[in-house]
Amino acid sequence: MGISFMRLTCKQAHRLIAERMDRDLQMMDDVRVRLHLLRCPCCDEFVRQMNLMRNAMRRVAR
Amino acid sequence: MNASVHPAEAGLNRPTADALGALRPALLKIARRQLRNETWAEDVVSETLIAALESASSFAGQSQLKTWAVGILKHKIIDHFRRCGREIEADARMEAADVEDFDELFHPNGHFVNRPLPTWGDPEATLAQTQFLEILQICIDKLPANQGRIFMMREWLELETADICKELNISSTNAFVMLYRARMKLRECLEMNWFASARSS
Numbered sequence: 559m560g561i562s563f564m565r566l567t568c569k570q571a572h573r574l575i576a577e578r579m580d581r582d583l584q585m586m587d588d589v590r591v592r593l594h595l596l597r598c599p600c601c602d603e604f605v606r607q608m609n610l611m612r613n614a615m616r617r618v619a620r
Numbered sequence: 621m622n623a624s625v626h627p628a629e630a631g632l633n634r635p636t637a638d639a640l641g642a643l644r645p646a647l648l649k650i651a652r653r654q655l656r657n658e659t660w661a662e663d664v665v666s667e668t669l670i671a672a673l674e675s676a677s678s679f680a681g682q683s684q685l686k687t688w689a690v691g692i693l694k695h696k697i698i699d700h701f702r703r704c705g706r707e708i709e710a711d712a713r714m715e716a717a718d719v720e721d722f723d724e725l726f727h728p729n730g731h732f733v734n735r736p737l738p739t740w741g742d743p744e745a746t747l748a749q750t751q752f753l754e755i756l757q758i759c760i761d762k763l764p765a766n767q768g769r770i771f772m773m774r775e776w777l778e779l780e781t782a783d784i785c786k787e788l789n790i791s792s793t794n795a796f797v798m799l800y801r802a803r804m805k806l807r808e809c810l811e812m813n814w815f816a817s818a819r820s821s
Contacts, residue, residue, distance in 0.1 A: 567730025576800045580774065580781045581792070600737040607807055610743045611756070615775035618753050619650045620690050 566594045571601045634676050635685050640669050643689050654772040656765040664696045701787040740815050759809035771802040
């Protein structure tokens, strides 16, 4: 038995990374995302982009 | 006003009706972005200005007048959702049902078409630019109404998703789908209208 069930595609990872902004992920999903991020610079950049958008929203309209 | 307070101290920072009235256009712009409805926006801004005038003596003068008024506006908008959330629920459910998978970003195997994902560089440098924040707001205005509304509730009003679901009477699944789409579209809009041109210049 391999660990392929832990693997996410970038598309799946994106969805979970975005949803992580709005809810706590289930433990397995959280681990899957972390494992994916370790070897995927694209999704890692996507995390930074999501965070940048949140921080920017803290500065508008106040 | 309390007679024991030194008059200069009490009157100095109390905002006038004129000063508050001058904020009206700015407040309306914010309210429109959040509510996506002209009548509702006019209503909450009027309520905000009335409340601000009534509580003018509580304005401490430590923050900017606009910041203080925006704080009141946020409360009025949340009140509005409490009263009228149901009016937008059916609409929101329909929007969540639309198929939208952002497939152009990914290969059929689920991996990226563009590798590496173009970087957005140093976040602090970006955030320091007021023009970037303006582009962000234009991008929010371009979102479908309910996605824009829910994104603003989450990121500007800073409500928890559970509270948003309660106010709008939508399922959490619908909320997560709409927020996901809003985030993906905003990312795309910022990439196209800010980062791509910054990179090429």
